[in-house]
Amino acid sequence: MSWYYIEGILIQCGYVLMVVLGLSLLTGFAGLFSFGHAGFMAIGAYMAAIGTAKWGLPFFPALLMGGAAAGVVGAGLGSMTLNLKGDYFCIATLGFGEAVRLILENWEYVGGARGVSGIPWETNLNSVLIACVVGTLALMALIRSRHGRNIIAIREDELAAQMSGINTFRYKMIALIISAVYAGIGGGLLAHYMTYIQPKMFQMVKSTEYTIIVIFGGMGSVTGSIIGTLILTFLPEMLRSLDNWRLVIYGLAVIFIMVIRPRGLMGGMELSDIFRLPARRRAARMAAERIKSMEDAGAGKEAQR
Amino acid sequence: MINGLSLGSVYALMAVGYSLVYSIMNFSNFAHGGVIMVGAYIGYFAMTAANLPFWLAFVLCGVGAGLLAVLLELLVYTPLRNRNAPFLYYIISAMGASIFLENFVIATIGPTYRTYPQVFSTEPFRLGALSLSRIDLMIIAVAAVGLVALVIIIDKTKIGLGIRASSFSIKASQLMGVNVNVTIFIVFLLGGILAGFAGMLFGMKYTVYPTIGAITTKSFVAAVFGGLGSLPGAIIGSVLLGVIEVLVSGYLSSNFRDLIAFVILIGILIVKPTGLMGKTSEDKA
Amino acid sequence: MNWRRLLGLLCAVMLLLSAVPVMAEDPIRIGWIGSLTGDSAVFGVNESSMIKMLVEETNAAGGILGRQVELFTYDTKGDANEAINATRRIIAQDKVCAILGPNASGQCIAIASVLEQMKVADISTVATNPKVTLNYDEATGEFTTVKPYNFRICFTDPYQGAIAAGFAFDELKATKAAIFYDVSDDYSSGLTQFFEQVFADKGGEIVAKEAFKSEDVEFKAQLTNILAANPDVLFLPCYYKQAALIAKQARELGITAVLLGGDGWPSDQLFVMAKEALQGAYFVNHLDVNDPAFAELKTKFETKYNIPLDLNGFMAHDAYLTLVAAIEKAGTDDSQAIADALTEITVQGLTGTIKLSKDDHNPIGKEGSITKIAGDGYEFVMKYGLGQ
Numbered sequence: 001m002s003w004y005y006i007e008g009i010l011i012q013c014g015y016v017l018m019v020v021l022g023l024s025l026l027t028g029f030a031g032l033f034s035f036g037h038a039g040f041m042a043i044g045a046y047m048a049a050i051g052t053a054k055w056g057l058p059f060f061p062a063l064l065m066g067g068a069a070a071g072v073v074g075a076g077l078g079s080m081t082l083n084l085k086g087d088y089f090c091i092a093t094l095g096f097g098e099a100v101r102l103i104l105e106n107w108e109y110v111g112g113a114r115g116v117s118g119i120p121w122e123t124n125l126n127s128v129l130i131a132c133v134v135g136t137l138a139l140m141a142l143i144r145s146r147h148g149r150n151i152i153a154i155r156e157d158e159l160a161a162q163m164s165g166i167n168t169f170r171y172k173m174i175a176l177i178i179s180a181v182y183a184g185i186g187g188g189l190l191a192h193y194m195t196y197i198q199p200k201m202f203q204m205v206k207s208t209e210y211t212i213i214v215i216f217g218g219m220g221s222v223t224g225s226i227i228g229t230l231i232l233t234f235l236p237e238m239l240r241s242l243d244n245w246r247l248v249i250y251g252l253a254v255i256f257i258m259v260i261r262p263r264g265l266m267g268g269m270e271l272s273d274i275f276r277l278p279a280r281r282r283a284a285r286m287a288a289e290r291i292k293s294m295e296d297a298g299a300g301k302e303a304q305r
Numbered sequence: 306m307i308n309g310l311s312l313g314s315v316y317a318l319m320a321v322g323y324s325l326v327y328s329i330m331n332f333s334n335f336a337h338g339g340v341i342m343v344g345a346y347i348g349y350f351a352m353t354a355a356n357l358p359f360w361l362a363f364v365l366c367g368v369g370a371g372l373l374a375v376l377l378e379l380l381v382y383t384p385l386r387n388r389n390a391p392f393l394y395y396i397i398s399a400m401g402a403s404i405f406l407e408n409f410v411i412a413t414i415g416p417t418y419r420t421y422p423q424v425f426s427t428e429p430f431r432l433g434a435l436s437l438s439r440i441d442l443m444i445i446a447v448a449a450v451g452l453v454a455l456v457i458i459i460d461k462t463k464i465g466l467g468i469r470a471s472s473f474s475i476k477a478s479q480l481m482g483v484n485v486n487v488t489i490f491i492v493f494l495l496g497g498i499l500a501g502f503a504g505m506l507f508g509m510k511y512t513v514y515p516t517i518g519a520i521t522t523k524s525f526v527a528a529v530f531g532g533l534g535s536l537p538g539a540i541i542g543s544v545l546l547g548v549i550e551v552l553v554s555g556y557l558s559s560n561f562r563d564l565i566a567f568v569i570l571i572g573i574l575i576v577k578p579t580g581l582m583g584k585t586s587e588d589k590a
Numbered sequence: 591m592n593w594r595r596l597l598g599l600l601c602a603v604m605l606l607l608s609a610v611p612v613m614a615e616d617p618i619r620i621g622w623i624g625s626l627t628g629d630s631a632v633f634g635v636n637e638s639s640m641i642k643m644l645v646e647e648t649n650a651a652g653g654i655l656g657r658q659v660e661l662f663t664y665d666t667k668g669d670a671n672e673a674i675n676a677t678r679r680i681i682a683q684d685k686v687c688a689i690l691g692p693n694a695s696g697q698c699i700a701i702a703s704v705l706e707q708m709k710v711a712d713i714s715t716v717a718t719n720p721k722v723t724l725n726y727d728e729a730t731g732e733f734t735t736v737k738p739y740n741f742r743i744c745f746t747d748p749y750q751g752a753i754a755a756g757f758a759f760d761e762l763k764a765t766k767a768a769i770f771y772d773v774s775d776d777y778s779s780g781l782t783q784f785f786e787q788v789f790a791d792k793g794g795e796i797v798a799k800e801a802f803k804s805e806d807v808e809f810k811a812q813l814t815n816i817l818a819a820n821p822d823v824l825f826l827p828c829y830y831k832q833a834a835l836i837a838k839q840a841r842e843l844g845i846t847a848v849l850l851g852g853d854g855w856p857s858d859q860l861f862v863m864a865k866e867a868l869q870g871a872y873f874v875n876h877l878d879v880n881d882p883a884f885a886e887l888k889t890k891f892e893t894k895y896n897i898p899l900d901l902n903g904f905m906a907h908d909a910y911l912t913l914v915a916a917i918e919k920a921g922t923d924d925s926q927a928i929a930d931a932l933t934e935i936t937v938q939g940l941t942g943t944i945k946l947s948k949d950d951h952n953p954i955g956k957e958g959s960i961t962k963i964a965g966d967g968y969e970f971v972m973k974y975g976l977g978q
Contacts, residue, residue, distance in 0.1 A: 004682035004708075008675050033393055053728035080575055087333060087392070091529050092574050095567040098522075102564040105774050114719065114776040115696065118726045121703045194670050196699040196721075198776055201670060204522070208400050215397045237675055240664055244412045244626040244635075247667070251405025258398040259384045308810040408627055416631035417897060418831050420863045438842060511807040511835055512863060516629055519805045555811040560773050560801045 007125055009237050014128025015189035017229045020213050021135050021222070022182025027211060028219040029143060030175035031155030035207045036077075036093030037183045039100035040070040042202035044184025045191040046110055049119045052192070059122040063188040070184025071177050078176040082169060097207055104199040115198025116191075123193035131189060135182060140222055142178070151175050152220070216257055218264030223271040228264070311441040311510075313547025314448035318503035319524035320531070320539040321452060322374075322496030328472040328534035329492055330386075332395040333525065336377055337500060338518025339406030344370035344501030345508035345517055346410065349419055359424045363505060370501025371494045377402055378493040383486075403518060410515040419513045444506045451499055452540055459536065464491055472534065526570050532579050617660040618653070618923045620645075620913065621686035622906075623676040624693040624715075626665035629804065633693050637715055637906035638663045639895045641690060644910045654917050666692055673697035674704055681708045687923040688713065688916070690909045693902060695719030695776060698740060705739035711929035713913055714742040715905040716853070718750065719780060723951040741932050741951045743909050743944050744876060745958065747777065749976065750852055751784025753874050753958040754825060757974050758850055759792045761960075762872070764822035766797045768847065770812060770836060772828050773801035781827035781852050797821050802832070809836050813843050821847045829854040834863035841867040848872065858898035861966065872971065874958040876941040877904055879968040883940055908939035912946075 019041055026032050044066035051062030081092040105113050142148050150171045153161040162168050191197045209232075217228025235253065239246035257264070319341060326334040347369040351362035381398050459465035467488045470478035479485050507517065524543065531542025546566065554562040622641050625634035645661045653659055662684045664676040673692050680686050681704070689705075689712040692698060698717040705712050714722060723740045724733040745753075758764045767789055772778035786796055798819035800812035813836070816824060824840065824847040826833050833855050840849070849871035856875055860868065877884060887907065891899045913928075915935045920927035933951070937944045947954045957975035961968045 002679075002682035005675075005679045008678035008704075012671055012675065027393075033396075050728075056729060081571070084574055087327075087331075087533065088529075088574055088579070091333075091525075092571050094522075095526070095570040095574075099564055099567045099571070102561070102567070106560050106564075113772075113774055113779045116728060117699055117721045118728045190671070194674070194700045195703050196670065196696065198696050200696065200774065200776075212397055212400065215393060219393075236672075237679070240676070240679065244408070244631070244665060246665065247408035247627050248405055248412055251401050251403075251408060254401030255381055255398050255405065258390075258394050258401065259381065308808065312808050411627055411631055415897060416627075416635060418632065418859050418863065420859070507807075512831060514831070515631075516805070520807070551808075551811040554800075555814055559812045559815075563803060 009234060011123060011125055011128050011193055013229055013233045014125070014132050015123065015186045015193065016210070016213070016233055017132050017226060018128075018135055018186030018189060019183045019210050020217075020225050020229050021132075021139050022179035022186070023210050024214050024217075024222060024225040025139060025142070025151070025182070026175050026179040027214050028221065028225070029148070029155060030151045030172055031158075032172060032175065033087075033090040033211070034093040034179075035090055035204060035211070036095075036097030036100075037179075037210055038202040038204060038206035039093075039097035040074060040180040040183035041187035041190065041206070042100050042104060042199065043073055044070040044187030045197050045202070046104065046116065046187075047184070048188030049116045049191040049197055050110065052122070053116060053119045059120065059127075059192060063185055063192075066188035066191075067181040067184040070187070071181040074177045074180025075173065077180075078173045082172050082176065094204065094207075097202075097204055101199045101202050104202075111198070113199060115196060115200075117196045119191050119195045119197070121192065121195050123189045128189055131185060135185075136222060136226070139182075143222070147171070147174065155220070212254055216254070216264055218266035218269070221264070221266040221270055223269070224264055224266030227266065231265075308441070309548035309551035310544065311444045311547075312551065313527075313544035314445050315503055315507050315510075316524040316527045316547055317540045317543035318448050318451060318499045318506070319521055320528040320543045321455065321536060322500045323521075323525055323528040324531075324534055324536055324539035325468075325492050325496045327528070328536075329468065329475070329489060330382070330395065331534075332392040333399070333533075334496075335396060335399040335521075335525075336381075336402035336406070337374075337399075337496070337524075338521035339403045340370050340374050340377070340497050340500045341504040341507070341521060342410065342515060342517045343373050343406060344497075344504030345513045346414065346504075347501065348505035349421060349508060349513050352422055363502070366505045367498040367501040370504065371497035374493040374497025374500065375490060378489060382489075386489075407515050407518060414515070416515055419508075421509045421513070424509065440506075440510045444510065447502055447506060451502060455495060455499070456536065458495070464488070468492060523566075526566060530570060530573060617658040618655070618917065619660045619662065619684060619686045621662045621664070621680040621684065621689045622691045623664045623666050623673060623680060623689060624691040624697075625668040626663075628668040630668045630694060633716070633900065633902045634665070634668075634691075635897065636900045636902040637691060637693055639897065640891060640899070640903040640906040641910050643891060643894060644907065648914065654914055655921065655923075657923075662686060666697055668694060668697075670697050670700035673701050677701040677704045677712075681710050686710070687925045688913055688928050690906065690913060691715055693717070695722050698722045698742075702737050702740050706737070708925075709739065709929070710925040711739045711741060711916075711932060713909045713932070714740070714744070715909050716744050716902055717742055718744055718747045718777060718853075720746050720748060736948075736950055739929055741946055743912055743939070743941070743946075743953055744853070744905060745956050746952060747780030748784040750874055750958065751781045751786075751827070752788045752976055753960075753974055754781070754827075754850055754852060755785045755788035755792065755794075756976070757872070757874070757958075757960055758823045758825070759789060759794050761972070761974075762823060762848060762850075764848070765794050766819075766821045767794055767823045767825055768798040768800070768816045768819055768821035769796060769825045769827070770800045770802065770809070770816060771826075772804055772832065774803045775828070777854065778827045782825075785825055785827065804832075806832070807835055809839050810843060813840050813845060816840075816847075817843055817845050823848045823850050826851045827854070828852075830857040830860045831863075834860050834868070837867040837871065838864045853901055856901040856961070856968075858900075860963075865966070868963045869965075871963045873961055873963075874974075875961040875968075876901060876956075876959065878942075878959050878970050878973075879961055880970045881940060887940065904940050908937070908941050908944060911939050912937045912944055 023037055047069040048062040048066030051057040051065050077096055150166045154168050158168055213228045213232050218224030322337050344366045348362050348366035351357045351365045385394055467483045470483050471488050475485055527543040527546040528539045531538030553565050622638055624637055625631050645659050649658050662680050666673040666676050693716050695717040698714045699721055723737055725735050727734050769782055771782040798816045833851055851873035855873040888899050915937045916928050916931040919931040919935050933946045933948045942956050945954045957973040960971040960974050962971050
């Protein structure tokens, strides 16, 4: 394979990873399921693109502006919908994602369905690499902090978390806003890689693709998200010579991994858990327990009803 | 209004499938669109390639789609259920199945749009000042009969009792001697049959193509609108959504029709998170 | 299964699949990219099949410059990022000297920077957005410079919208027009914008403008409004699936206006889906249906692939002819030389004489063929250009 081709895929992995990291925090760690992340991406992408292409801002501030805009909208959405439970929150995000796209399609200032073009080509391997490294480190730091543990506690058992004094609404909100900012920055990177964006690029399918990556890599594992992104972005490219059969195989692969290994590739473990050999068994057991408790919680709710 | 009713009836046939599965398994079956699409293709090929009469093709497509839904449940969902996986995994698998079905059809049958041979004359049926197209009448009739039959099955038969019991609690009904596997099997079969009918009627009124399943997003919205897991809710939600869509694009703005549909969706969730006819929110945790 | 073993297996499969077959000779390599899956797969399959057929013919006849032609085709799923990946792969790994396709403007615009970096030309078949070949400054709202490696053989949205509006006003003597367009589609929005402008400039009135979305199938609510506005013509800038469904529903509602469409219409499916409703409708086409070469190519294609030949196939045909002529003119398969040669050749294609302009890389003076739907087929009405 030629390096130029690989470089292209790696850049794609880069901006996808930004979105996936954000989604990983929301879905993998806070246990909230979103079908609307394409909407946050769209907001970030359009904001950043308008910044550089229309207002002549430099790339970096425009990117941050895109992330900030997505974060603000995320806060707004969260304040209205975070009280909803399980499936219903996920459905509200689905409605949100579609609504964002529909508004963009009807908004002439940003070109309607014809989109924004003439965006400078600023996203390269270096910029996505920096964004991803910073993004990953920041996320790891957050998860290992007290706040991160509170967020995980919500996923494990929201009621118990609330009873031990955690303001669950506030922490869910934090997770959603950070997640939206990541998606917004990912969108900004995408816009400056494509040099052209249109609402069509942010369909619901995109949101589901990213969610599939998070689950595929393993919920509650940053390493899993990274590996999942790499595999699921490279896989369709590897299958490129199969023409129209490749999505058939992609669909099968998704079902297969869910049925064979429903905890995803990493199953809640981090790479460091595996390499820290003496502690390895203990870490693995803890991870297994974490997942087990999750599943029991699911079963428990079943029994309560 | 009639257009809205007929659109709403198609949504209803699809939404009922979602709701049935949701009421028992507690997850949104996104592979439903694929089942609808396959149903539409079975009907199409039964009528063109095999030259079967309409009613036979209709039965065949219901049976075919029902079997496909059951097959999905056996191959994909049963292994997940056996290990008590959280609902996220079901949704992801359902999406994988939907990607698979759609692209399998594109790769084998091809992406071309196909048109059913004409069964009903296009001559509209006149009732005073109203003029109704025959296919619309047919859709409304099939939806009404199908849905009433479904309600009777669920309310009056022993199987229906099992389904209702399982929707309260799978574990408890298992203890009470309900064969949960058979119940779930039947739920998928019923949902699949109705999906097949919906697919064929939709194909007859409009056209058949591999991404036909995309419209199920709408029927999903309708199911939520009425309250997930509630059958009457799904039906009322669907008809309402169909009518609202037609009214919005007729009197307000066709550009913003879907936007309004989604805004209503979010609005309903905020005001009454369980939909119009939903169960109380405690058991949806 | 052990998950590490699974991972290893996955890696092995990937390596196997990515292995490039080794070529014995040194053929001329050309590429096509476009949608083979997704919503617009029906158009991409048509294009790629046509080019495959033509390459086989060229090779049977001895190739170009005495060398065989090797064709690479990649799916883009209708997605701009996929198009970038496919372009990077086809240029850097398969070493093609020029690319045909992709079949949508969004993808063409997105691959421009890669083409510029690698200095390989792309000839688009049906990408009608002006921004495909010209750089656009969002801040000033003006077109600036020509993109050095993007070419196209079709006319643009402004041109086609203007042709349709001009024909409606001047030839059909329509004064009241209604537009029913796909708000989620850039092609449809483009045509609408320019049709509206030109028709109003000429002195006509747009009495209704309604919108739908690509995946819609039920149009009666909007059509009821159009019926009330009582237009002379109803302009439907969309693809044939919607055109057929809309035509049927419009006639059922009793709309009698003349239906007018763009180059998204021509397809056999149009007749299968709504023959009756579309009788007497006009559309802007790229080719003259009376041309005997048209029927010959159609029969050959349809016997070979058993799928109906759409306009995309004809456009792909002409894009291929243009590329072959450019390679012959350049006398080499050097990609820069081919890009230079593209504006220097004149090709007699099925869709008219193709001469690409140096200034905007669009075909010069390509006239629209106004075509009427009559009985089981098309009837050529007139050539209509903007000069008239």
